[in-house]
Structure formats: C-alpha cells, structure tokens
Amino acid sequence: MIKVGVTAFQGDVEEHIISVEKAMKEMGMEGRAVAIREKMVDIDALIIPGGESTTISSLMIKTGIFDEIKKVADDIPIMGTC
Template identity: 50%
Template sequence: MKIGVLALQGAVAEHIRSIELAGAEGVAVKKVEQLDDMDGLIIPGGESTTIGKLMRKYGFIEAIRQFSEAGKPIFGTCAGLIVLAKNISGQDDAHLSLMNMSVSRNAFGRQRESFETDLDVVGIDEPVRAVFIRAPLIESVGEGVEVLSTYQDEIVTAREGHLLASSFHPELTDDYRLHKYFADMVESSLKSLR
C-alpha cells in the first residue's frame, strides 16, 4: 500500500515517517505521473495560497481531482484542509474544491498563538495529540460530511467518504493514529476498487 505526500511544501518527511509507523509505504510526490502508483495521498501543511499556485503550475489540480474521482483517499492537514475545501472565506476561488465544507484561513491566529492539545476523534479510542500552527478552521460542513472532532465547539477534523481533513498537524507528534485511520481508509478503498 503506497501513500503519497504531495511534496511541494510542508512537513513531507514527517508525514512519511507517520505513514510508515502506520504500516504503509510513504512516498514524496513531486511529479503528476507518480499519482498513478499511489493508493492514497496526503496534502500537507504550509501556505495554502503558495501550495495552490504550485499545484496549478505543475498540473496537480486536475490530476488530484481525477485521483479523487477514482475513489482514492485524500487527507489534507492544515493548509491541505484549505486546499480540499469547496469554499474558503474571503476568497472567490477554491483550489481543488473537493470537500463539501467552508473553511477560514488562520482562524486560530498567527504563529505565536500556536498550541498543542489532546482531541477526541470519532473512530480513535484514546485522545489524539494535535499541534495547531496558524491553523485554519472548518466553519461549516455540508451534506455527506461527518464531523470527527471539535476544539472549543469549532470543527477541526472532518471526513466525507474518501476525503479526510484536519486543521492541525498530526505529523508533528509521535502519535501516528490519525495516519493509521487514513491508512485504514486507503486499505478499505483498495478492497472496494478490486
């Protein structure tokens, strides 16, 4: 089972480490052609506007939409969550426009307002350690989207079918259970696509 990490910006090596702890093979994806060999894809954090520009420049927007249409799971963390969303507050255009949710960039403030906390996540037994850095927020979700966790009554993790999104950085801790949750989604999709 191969899970790619879009390697345009962000904590690529950390995601690959977490994927491998979760029992899958992690691959840095730098070229569109690599997507054909991937069973799942993580879009990491960074700066969503920059990631969006780089995705357009290197042809990833249409390629990742096709990847999603094929039913292959995608997990967006922090800026990756923004890239997945259908609506971004204060912006006319979304990037991939795949996940039925509205998001707000930097909702938790600037870098100095970064923090760590433990979150209850639906489908994971014990609380997950979450690192919030200039984190976005899921303002609202549409039909078909399940809220998996909240922080102070705000949505920070959600799932829509084969799409998963978190406001925080699960790769910056030793807790790889959210990556394991995603790897299980990938494994299920492989069984259903066979």
C-alpha cells in the same frame, strides 16, 4: 503493498512520510513524495500536508498535480492536514 503519496511542495512532507511508514509498516504501507504528476500513478491514498496554502495551490496548479488530484478524488482516500 499500499502506497500513500504525500504532495511534496511545502509543509511537513518528510514527517508525514515517516509517520505513515511508522504507523502502517505492519500493514504493508509505504509513503512516497509526490511533486510531479507522473508520480501520482499507482498510489492508493494521498496526504496533502498543510503550509502556505497560496503557495501550495499555485505550485499544484503549475505542475499539473491539481488536475491529477481531481481525477483520482473519487477513487482514493485523500487527507489534508493543517
């Protein structure tokens, strides 16, 4: 099963998860919220929902998610929305 992480700091987190599940259910995809860096393991793709970018980037740095995203950036697809 393909696992799509959705950063869960601010923005349309639940809506993105629902969209992924609806659109990709037949293809065996699932969406999960990612708000702590331990949840970054075992994801095959990542969605970063838009919102207040200053707040989101601050929270991503504070929680260590930003460093984890940099580690996997060359290995998995990452999509940001506005």
